[in-house]
Amino acid sequence: MEFSEHIKTANVEDVVLQQPLHPPSRGTLCITGHHLLFSHREEQDSSGQVLLLLRNIDAIEKRASGSSGTIIIKCKDLFVLQLDIPGMEQCLNIAQSIETLSCLDCVADMYPFFYRPCDAIFCDQWGLSNPEKHYTEMEELHERWRLSTVNRDYSVCVSYPTAVIVPKEISDDTLKKVAKFRQGGRFPVLCYYHRKNGMVIMRSGQPLTGANRKRCKEDERLLQAVIEDSDKGYIIDMRSAQQAQQARMTGGGFESKSCYNSWRRLHRHMERGKTLQESLIKLVEACADKSHNMGRWLSKLENSKWLSHVQTALSTAGLLVECLERDGHSVLIHDSDGIDSTLLVSTLAQLIMDPSCRTLEGFLGLLEREFVQAGHPFQQRCAHSAFSHARLQQESPVFLLMLDCVWQIWRQFPLALGFSEALLLRLATEAYASNYGTFLSNSDMERHAAQVKDKTQCLFRALLKPREREQYTNQLYEHTELAIWPSVHPQSLQLWRGFFLRWTQQTRHLEEVQQEIRNMVIESGKTALSF
């Protein structure tokens, strides 16, 4: 594709930029295939520039004022800036270019395929890990579990990676049959092995029992193989019992007591999809409210229900950890399709239980396994953020909700996580618009087709380079083997101001404190354990 087709006006002089925390400034605006670049008139070096990925732009508003025009640009990371452009025609040209180029659909046209940093990493392995490596490292698994490559050509499950971990006694043929009985082909796979007691977390899509209560002997056998001779397991179904019942009418369903009698089913309803997206939109709208009315703010905050979603996610993860760590039973979790709240809850549970997931590397590895490789459809979910007026399609801030929950844990246990709030903010931005290929496409299959691993850079590897690592390390980190149980009392949960109010003065001051603490640590020669 020729980006130049979409750029009628590439350069405009004498543009006034207004952005939060800065005085207005005058300079040159430049639109390229992937970027908006603003250079201040007085400053020659790059400190006087604003460089914005067009992909980061969620919505724009145009306004005419006399012969000139104003464009308000609202970014997916909640940054809002305003450009006053002399000449209405130029203004309209710029706006049109932005509108087109910010919503390119074709993966291969996206910036990660053009990004070539001078310190680009080219090594054998693109990400931090892959299922094969993960399996090899976990020797305790080898006796009862095996690595299956039944999905090596993505024909069994389009959203799974090429290799998955399953009970040893279950053959690939059985897996193929089970896949037909589970939504999206997502047959139950192992995602976490708890070294302390040998119990596991499995995840899957819902069983396709339908109105006729269809059974699948292979599915039942697979789950029986998971618990083997231990007495029972738990199924956490992230829909209400009523929703699970209703799902049968459209071909879905749940694991009935009679067919899975070693498993105890618990229902915990979690919102997903559109409801979650609307909650985000309401919250961001509330945060932008300029009225000085405290009651109105608190009531809008409540009305957005975002903190209720945070609470539900954390308490469902807590429930999972209770079943697994306290009661000592394996757990299968799913909702309907198993690619949203299922991954959210399994990620949080692992962070709560497993100290190795709490280091910088460990956490990035966890996200790679449980979101990227596990098939969270980033391209669909993060197509738009809170400002877009486009009709909602598949957008849903599941990944952002997960980051918010991790922030709540981070805030409640300031010493227990090896990474900083800055990492969570960076990830929240990168998921929506990035130089890197990590969050491109919707599945391993799509990334393979687009040659993402051959043609783009890996975000997680970049975050582990020395300079970035220093910035994203929690200097106060102290390793603990214990599970870190977050409080889910409403009083204990807070608005993630660092993200939702990030472009305010106050957040800047908190950054100063972080910097001060970093300096002190360097002075005192103390090095965090994850260094």
Added chain:
Amino acid sequence: MEFSEHIKTANVEDVVLQQPLHPPSRGTLCITGHHLLFSHREEQDSSGQVLLLLRNIDAIEKRASGSSGTIIIKCKDLFVLQLDIPGMEQCLNIAQSIETLSCLDCVADMYPFFYRPCDAIFCDQWGLSNPEKHYTEMEELHERWRLSTVNRDYSVCVSYPTAVIVPKEISDDTLKKVAKFRQGGRFPVLCYYHRKNGMVIMRSGQPLTGANRKRCKEDERLLQAVIEDSDKGYIIDMRSAQQAQQARMTGGGFESKSCYNSWRRLHRHMERGKTLQESLIKLVEACADKSHNMGRWLSKLENSKWLSHVQTALSTAGLLVECLERDGHSVLIHDSDGIDSTLLVSTLAQLIMDPSCRTLEGFLGLLEREFVQAGHPFQQRCAHSAFSHARLQQESPVFLLMLDCVWQIWRQFPLALGFSEALLLRLATEAYASNYGTFLSNSDMERHAAQVKDKTQCLFRALLKPREREQYTNQLYEHTELAIWPSVHPQSLQLWRGFFLRWTQQTRHLEEVQQEIRNMVIESGKTALSF
């Protein structure tokens, strides 16, 4: 008074204590004239003890269960504990002793008169400062201002200290006449001199114009002398215009434009008294709500209106600073009696403007001048906190609201204040129940009559001893000459969890972080400027 009259049962064995963050424990309960002491059975040293000032107890609840009884003790600092006492009679005796001894009215019976620490300080000067010393130190004042001892025997104003700062050209006789025209005899006095531009903050009670719009030439002359030849001053009246009008019906009033034509009056309504007390009660009730409903919590938080009061106080202080520092005019503030919100706002304004008020010593000195010596009636205002079922008399958490506002500033400017959150928490506790005499009585006159300065220890001096000082110093403090303007957007203000949720696990974790930072500072050899 004989405390023993009120103690029918002094010791009970086999009592079970339940308190937050600890497992239940069995031991001996002992009631003395001023304390409740619980000693764990297994532990011999003082770490196994709970020592509680009876004065700290706000309310108790009794419950019978079989032959034994349970007492739930709710403290003014929001600590709640439960005692299971064998034997109903013993339980009732204990409860009755607590009820009587926790509400002693006579100042001389209170614990500060009995408290003799081994490192007691006996020095010439009881507090940190006094008006004479304050005046002597501020040489810039001497040309136009003088120290008046017209109130040396408290006959002009019962709530003022013996010396106050007034315009040089105003004689003591004039002051006596002005005192008759101002509520409670609180004639306008200087409370802050802004070195950068020579402007001042004055405070007073309302003028007693009454329904007939009475004038007082001396009052008008005093205010004219304040602004001298500069063009004008501002009066910030912390009542709505309507309330100020209504006050005339009961003998009060406001400075009319015609009589005070160099002064511009601004009305900013601030709640005081009962409304504030009820707000606190609602907030504490909301914080104790155990339901897991996020919407309910946010709605109760809103309904308590506490954060709205925080916002109003901070924004009124901001208005004062704007008038004085930005516009360069002197300001007179008052509400009706000038001993509550007047002091709150003048304290906050000084903290915002004046770097010397932001060190540990400076802040304690500010509180001593603007609350203790200026006549905030601590004994009345802090007689009860949020749990008492007693009929509200004069209780009002004005001092606590001030501390909450300071905490908001501290949180927004984590480097700008030389003291820690722990200091604010300590002060919040001490104001309601203390070993020290600092917050006893309602005025300088009452403290003088009770010989508080001769017979009790001074809290502020104790807080500056090396060990305490270390604990209450902000290790990240960096001196700045600039005014620190707090954001008063509703989104920028937060619940002071450190106080309102202080007895929860989460708050403990944050204390760990503070400790960790302290350790790092000591390691790195960095010493905060206020050391």
